[in-house]
Amino acid sequence: MASRGQSRGRGDLEQQVFAALAAGGGPMTTSEVRDALGGQLAYTTVMTVLARMQAKGLATRTRAGRSYAYSAVVDAAEVTAHQIHRLLDSxxxxxxxxxxxxxxxxxxxxxxxxxxxxxxxxxxxxxxxxx
Structure with a gap:
């Protein structure tokens, strides 16, 4: 993971978040993902990445109390289908x-x-x- 002062490559953080979700074994809240990544990132940063991943079809979310729990979408066909639906909707x-x-x-x-x-x-x- 990049330390403070170092910039990440484009998509690196998204890949790290995806890996944490995929390894999580079930739905994870933003706090759980943040903790799995070492706790160094701001909560809002992780929340933004998760929301963007959900919008791209890379993650799904379900209600977990007042928040959401996210799961990685690991089926490439499902990701592609979601992207097609997003394009049609737009x-x-x-x-x-x-x-x-x-x-x-x-x-x-x-x-x-x-x-x-x-x-x-x-x-x-x-x-x-x-x-």
Missing amino acids: RGDRAAVLTRFAGGLSAEESALLLELLADSDSDSEAEAERP
């Missing part, structure tokens, strides 16, 4: 973005996407029919 015309995306898919990717959508529809219908 654009005004979702249909245009999805149309351009779908137009760039190969025949195999298109077939896979159609299959996944059909499976998703079946799962949704089955869930709606449960008592």
